[in-house]
Amino acid sequence: MSKQALEYLQQNRENLLNKLNEFLAIPSVSTDSRHKDDVVQAGNFVADYLKEIGFQSVELQETPGHPLVYGEWLEAEGAPTVLLYGHYDVQPADPLELWDSEPFKPEIRNGRIYARGASDDKGQTFMHLAVFEAFMKTEGRLPINVKVCIEGEEEIGSKHLYQVLEDKLDQYKADFAMISDSGMVEAGQPTILYGLKGFTGLEFTVTGPNRDVHSGIYGGAVKNPAMAMAHMIASLKNEDEQVTVPGFYDGIEELDAEERRLMNESPGENYSESIGIMEETPEKGYTAKEHTMARPTLEINGMYSGYQGEGAKTIIPSTATAKISCRLAPGQEPDVVQKLIVDHLHHVVPKGVKLDVTPLPLSGKAYKIDPNHELLQKAAQSYSDAFEKEAVFVRLGGSIPVVEMIDRLFGIPVVLLGFGTPEDNLHSPNESFPLESFDKGMEVLVNYLEKLAE
Amino acid sequence: MSKQALEYLQQNRENLLNKLNEFLAIPSVSTDSRHKDDVVQAGNFVADYLKEIGFQSVELQETPGHPLVYGEWLEAEGAPTVLLYGHYDVQPADPLELWDSEPFKPEIRNGRIYARGASDDKGQTFMHLAVFEAFMKTEGRLPINVKVCIEGEEEIGSKHLYQVLEDKLDQYKADFAMISDSGMVEAGQPTILYGLKGFTGLEFTVTGPNRDVHSGIYGGAVKNPAMAMAHMIASLKNEDEQVTVPGFYDGIEELDAEERRLMNESPGENYSESIGIMEETPEKGYTAKEHTMARPTLEINGMYSGYQGEGAKTIIPSTATAKISCRLAPGQEPDVVQKLIVDHLHHVVPKGVKLDVTPLPLSGKAYKIDPNHELLQKAAQSYSDAFEKEAVFVRLGGSIPVVEMIDRLFGIPVVLLGFGTPEDNLHSPNESFPLESFDKGMEVLVNYLEKLAE
Missing domain, CATH: 3.40.630.10 (Zn peptidases)
Structure with missing residues (x-):
């Protein structure tokens, strides 16, 4: 030394x-x-x-x-x-x-x-x-x-x-x-x-009326883009934290028992102390350690639509936007996963609104x-x-x-x-x-x- | 004169x-x-x-x-x-x-x-x-x-x-x-x-981790509040524009044929010209005129969570907030409808996040x-x-x-x-x-x- x-x-x-x-x-x-x-x-x-x-x-x-x-x-x-x-x-x-x-x-x-x-x-x-x-x-x-x-x-x-x-x-x-x-x-x-993990991501915007409009006058005729976006986002993952985009998990090797044991034995963070969450919510069938270390994720990083100020503003927003990113497991191709999500969004976008997708320039296996x-x-x-x-x-x-x-x-x-x-x-x-x-x-x-x- | x-x-x-x-x-x-x-x-x-x-x-x-x-x-x-x-x-x-x-x-x-x-x-x-x-x-x-x-x-x-x-x-x-x-x-x-129409509304916030956290380190352990909110909002209305909150339509008189005729014959706005929408999306079983004039609505007026700036920020947001309002038909009680929605939100909020609801002080039959x-x-x-x-x-x-x-x-x-x-x-x-x-x-x-x- x-x-x-x-x-x-x-x-x-x-x-x-x-x-x-x-x-x-x-x-x-x-x-x-x-x-x-x-x-x-x-x-x-x-x-x-x-x-x-x-x-x-x-x-x-x-x-x-x-x-x-x-x-x-x-x-x-x-x-x-x-x-x-x-x-x-x-x-x-x-x-x-x-x-x-x-x-x-x-x-x-x-x-x-x-x-x-x-x-x-x-x-x-x-x-x-x-x-x-x-x-x-x-x-x-x-x-x-x-x-x-x-x-x-x-x-x-x-x-x-x-x-x-x-x-x-x-x-x-x-x-x-x-x-x-x-x-x-x-x-x-x-x-x-x-x-x-690998990485891929995208941003998408749903557009309804060409400006924010009065919710009383137009409510019932117009698709609300924030509601449309909520449906689209909800279709990406179920409440068991399983990504529901068809093909998302293709190519991933299942974790073997030995690797699971090593992961679960490794010292970990107490989430309730470190970030104040009440309980861990990993993908069904996996522990939080297994999911964070080795299973892919799909997360909303940001979303916004309509009025965000103090009090109420009774409008139907013109647009709604979400930023999404994924952490990928070995076996997943970033470009393929990104395309699966984009295709899925185009498949689920409801009629009455327009979808624009911007792929993020970030990516890696x-x-x-x-x-x-x-x-x-x-x-x-x-x-x-x-x-x-x-x-x-x-x-x-x-x-x-x-x-x-x-x-x-x-x-x-x-x-x-x-x-x-x-x-x-x-x-x-x-x-x-x-x-x-x-x-x-x-x-x-x-x-x-x-x-x-x- | x-x-x-x-x-x-x-x-x-x-x-x-x-x-x-x-x-x-x-x-x-x-x-x-x-x-x-x-x-x-x-x-x-x-x-x-x-x-x-x-x-x-x-x-x-x-x-x-x-x-x-x-x-x-x-x-x-x-x-x-x-x-x-x-x-x-x-x-x-x-x-x-x-x-x-x-x-x-x-x-x-x-x-x-x-x-x-x-x-x-x-x-x-x-x-x-x-x-x-x-x-x-x-x-x-x-x-x-x-x-x-x-x-x-x-x-x-x-x-x-x-x-x-x-x-x-x-x-x-x-x-x-x-x-x-x-x-x-x-x-x-x-x-x-x-x-x-009558009116009622509320704002709700879903809280996950006590601060925005790194999506790579915490993704898989933590419920994403923006995703949780999307699921909750999606559970309020289906893609046929029917409100799916139990009891929401209780007490509303069905429109009779004569009133429907009057409504549909009244001059109306050309929505594609006035607000640039591609097609009308009224509640299933009703025309846009019937829905806007006489059927109740539930709309997202605003929603926000996480990063909204330029580019990407790979976080799991700490909170997600939505502003919701309803236009009510004769027969609906504003306070009752508000409570139905609040109860429904408490019913559907997923584990791992906390729900706070603020009723709007606006209301009217x-x-x-x-x-x-x-x-x-x-x-x-x-x-x-x-x-x-x-x-x-x-x-x-x-x-x-x-x-x-x-x-x-x-x-x-x-x-x-x-x-x-x-x-x-x-x-x-x-x-x-x-x-x-x-x-x-x-x-x-x-x-x-x-x-x-x-």
């Missing part, structure tokens, strides 16, 4: 936290065009940092959307080459009124850093860069060769990443990839993710790797050395489309080194990241880079 | 229109607490006008909400006394971006006055006052005794009107009532309304009067003299809870003298009122007051 690198991280902890806060203070919300310049600023922050550390060929690679940051350090002759992926963009911060401190003014309290992106993914990406800095400042070199790819469009589905990687296959080529954009099953519990793979076993050991606790192996309900993208383009294994915790409020108000994960996580990374050089 | 009063109206047309514009310019949106002062200002406008005309005992009667304007002129000895009801409050103007001119900067174009309230109900209330002014200025008296009751809470369900009227039964007592807060089946077609009543026949003649066209007799899908309220409190007939047209965009952007209705409508009122004195 590199004592020097670890000591460097401890001695420079305050400087590093200040630097992280600078990064978190940039409101790099990729989905919102008003934040376009902020996103570029966050990209420049990463590029400048890489140059400072001593990376070469550092550049912002332009895309039709937000740029990609590339950098490399390739002087570890004979050692393997890792591709580090991360993202410097973040989710929108609204509803703002639910934050206890400003989302883009990082604040440390209760042993946590509070800010949008503290966990997902600026904080975790930053840890890798800090570890590279520690090695370079103390040993003048990294244990293995490193290529860095930090993008600005993860929260909008990595729209242009695939094209860039495909165009520059040689530049990005590596022996394996590592990503820290996930979490541990509970704080302090080393967790190796060996599976992720699920990913699964053998938990006994050497790269994962080394990661598990690096974790347990730092956290002094055995690692558990789990699958996650979240989607990191880039994992499947890297797998498809390069055919290399992807190692997920997550340091987040269930209390991080990802995508929610009061996102935060524990200082314990920051400190011990960097120790894990130091250990891992050295083990990879062996 | 009082030539003098009619001439006065013609000669003072520009002044009267300017005065109406002053009235329309006050944004007296009763549902929005930010407009509280504007609502009072509109009430004062009416009171000041009544004093100017020569009404006595004019006062703003305070309520826990917005005030009521009272005034009287009772010097027509031996003649009957009419209670004139109107309202000076208006619906919200949003969505503002869909207006071609400012909602509270009245503008005349294409022979119409464009402004929120131009038709509903400031414009029509104003016509009565102008006619009173014309009689007083020319003959020094009105043909019959008049009591005036103009309220500021019609668009929020006349919340406090009933209490005030009940407390001041003697003050408001009259032989019959007249109201201009409705329309004609088409521009220039004299229309006598002999029936109105349907109203029906014999179309052969002398007061209606005189009204029909007054119309046909002014418009040079025979009147048609119809029922309307809209609700004027005050009609039923007056019927219940005073047991007197209510005459509905509507001058609006289907093109008025009530409750919608670009509300307007035709100048033809303004001019000929005042002629109708002059005729009617004189006929009532006979």
